[in-house]
Amino acid sequence: MTRPSVPAFAARPVASIAVVVGLLLTALSGRYGYHRDELYFMVAGRHLSWGYVDQPPLTPFLARLSTTVFGDTVMGLRVLSTISSVVAVIVVALIAREFGSDRRGQILAAVCAAISGFLLGVGHIVSTATYDLLAWMLIGLFAVKLLRTLDGRWWLALGLTAGIAVENKYLVVLPIGALLVSLLIVGPRSVLRSWWLPAGVAVAALFALPNVLWQFRHDWPQLTVATGISEDDGNENRIMFIPLQILQLSPFLVPVWVAGFLRLWRQLPWARSVALAYPVLCVAVLIAGGKSYYALPLLLVLVAAGCEPTLRWIDRHRPAAIVGLVLTALTSALFTLPVLPPSAVDFVIPLNKEQGEQVGWPEFVASVAGAWEQIPSGDRSTATLFVSNYGEAGAIDRYGASHGLPTAYATHMSYYDWNRPPDSNTGPVLLVEIGRTPIREQHFRNCRQIGAVDSLVSNDENGTALVLCDAPAEPWTTLWPKLRQYY
Template sequence: MTRPSVPAFSTAPVAAIACGVAAVLTALSGRYGYHRDELYFRVAGEHLAWGYVDQPPLTPLLARISITVFGDTPMGLRVVSSVSAAITVVVVALIAREFGSERRAQILAATCTALAGFVLGTGHMVSTATYDLLAWMVIGLFAVRLLRTGDGRWWIALGLTAGVALENKYLVVLPLAALLIAVLAIGPREILKTWWLPAGIALAAVIAAPNLVWQATHDWPQLTVAGGISEDDGTENRIMFVPLQLAQLSPFLVPVWVAGFLRLWRTPALRWARPVALAYPVLCVIVFAAGGKSYYALPLLLVLVAAGCQPTVDWLHRGRPAVRRAVLAVGAVLTAITSAAFTLPVLPASAVNLVLPVNQEQGEQIGWPELTESVAKVWQQIPAAERERAVLFAGNYGQAGALAKYGPEHGLPQVYSGHMSFADWSVPSDDHTGPVVLVLQNRSPQYEAHFGTCTEAATVDNRQGVDNEEQGAHILVCTATTRPWSSLWPDLRRYY
């Protein structure tokens, strides 16, 4: 079978749009402050390893590189994320080209990606989802090229990308599984009948092996973390799955990706691409059944957006072109406004509560220096003679990360925590028999029982009225631990 060729790529306009995204993200990257996950990645980058209890090593490694090169600030930390988002814009335009989209449609695909809320939100800060999105897009590009050309050598590129992606997040197996199911169901099955496929699988396995070995030798803690998250959030994730599929890219992009699905499914010339269309609903079923987060399926929507830009451009030239162009322009403006408001730090910090029902991550970037100041005031209340034996203990990795970052300038000692990989990085000596300054989101008599008599000394106030997870957190002073730290530590470890 003769496979279709592709149009020329609109290099300069697409590159300009990508550079614009990078510039906007960089300009806004210093507002608000670190996200709780970024504070965790920052410390994880100081303890480089082949794995952590809740993730593979790539994101902490990239955080370490970005800080080393660009500085230990929110802006410095986020440079690599901004670049990743810009590359994602280019890759989606390349996917549009693979579907036979001409230059204007490629530019529209880049523009839609640049305005998509999920792309801007993950590009603004460091998260595993940031690099996962780029990996999914590259995998999508190589998979589409494999389907279009029938050249089995693209399995090597897929294996290489999948292996690197597995060193960041295991979710990459989901789109690959969905695409495989779609190919088995409707073809073209001949792309599976090649030795390049097992070669690609072997390459992915070799690249992913160091982290998989780490997980195996540590009793697969990431499965424990994933199980706890699913148990806690699974019902809510299922309830919100469909609404968030419509909202998280942008409601204004829904007609574009619907057009993309219909184009891939109905167009005879794109019959080879039908598995790409089917992969999205298959992936949705998998994620919904597992109780996964809605954003797990969003990257494949960007592939459908890429497919839908050519019919959107064609639509502009039918009927009343001027009216249709005005409608598209209004949609683009509304997409830009809503995406920026809900995913980027453009509002005053005091107004962030307005967007928290849709994007809680905005609030998690506010209040960490204030939390540290409050803890420092309580620490100073401990008699100087007792501080050498006292311990500063944080209930979660966000608190611990903030105290690790801002604590030294307030005279705070090393912070300890039993949450996630903080539990592996350091344990208080049994010689620390003095008071414990304990920071908790919510008071728990069962948890506090490990620390003897606890008295509340202060509560956290971010001074902006932002209703985030740490607002109103409790700072306690406890007399001591009920057992030596070495004996107590397994009971203090938390995986979620």
């Protein structure tokens, strides 16, 4: 059966749109500050390993690479994240091309990707989702090429991308799994009978093997983390799944991806499995209680498919289309980028809490330093600074030296493995607790609150308790395993 060819690629205009995204993200990259996760990634990058309790190694490695090459600053850290987002915009346009979109359709696909809230949000900061998005877009591109051409060699490209992406985040198995299920349901099943499929699986396994072995040797801690997150947030994730799918990409793009789904299902039978993969993926994420953004990248594939029918609507309603695109860009920027004054971030936190996670870390460390100074100077040599999560520990690692603070210890995620207080630390313990925790405080003697963090915005650290205890109740060697936190 003859498969459709593709139009020429609109390289110059698509690249121009991607460059504009890169310039915008670069211009705003240093406006607030480090995100909680970025502070963690930078420390993890100094403890390079084939795995961590809560993630594979690629994002911490790229964080270290970016700061080494481009400077140990907020802007330097985010350069590779920005580049990843720029490439993702181009790949979305290439997917539209595979679906038969001409120059105008490819440009529209690039514009829609560039102004989507999800791409701007993950592109602004360094996160595992940042590089995961690019991986998913590449997987989408190679999968569509496979289905359009029936050339089994594209399984190798899929396998290579998936294998590298597993070293960043295990979620990459979801779109491939959803696609395989969809191929079994609606076909074309012939691509599953190719010898290139096991070759692609072998390539993926080869690249994924180092982290899989690390997880095996450490009793699969990432499964423990994932299970804990699902148990804690699973019901809320299920309730908010559909609303957040709409809001996080952009409500104004809903007609585009709906048109894309219908087009693939009705007009491009060879690509029906791509359309079906999205609801299959949504069902899997809902059952697992995963976060809404786990399925968002596939919506950009549907957006790419929907640009051709959307163009016909635009030709008939040009003023309304321009207004819609402008509103999409403005609302996406408002809720995902640091365009507001830091004091006004509370306005967007209800819809995007990640904005608040980038504000107030230097002030947080200053508050901790004020509490530390309440410990008599003669007792500080045997005192311990013990914080409740990796963001707090990372912030003190970053800003604490200028305040005379010692190393901050934490049992959260991989911080547990990196450092532990010596048993000679028998003196006072300053606990930094997001909420006072009797279960934790019972391991220390005579605890009393001596202060609290007053954050500029209503983020997780606002109101964090600063609790001073006389001493640990037992040696740190004995105490440490009792305090481990997987989530």
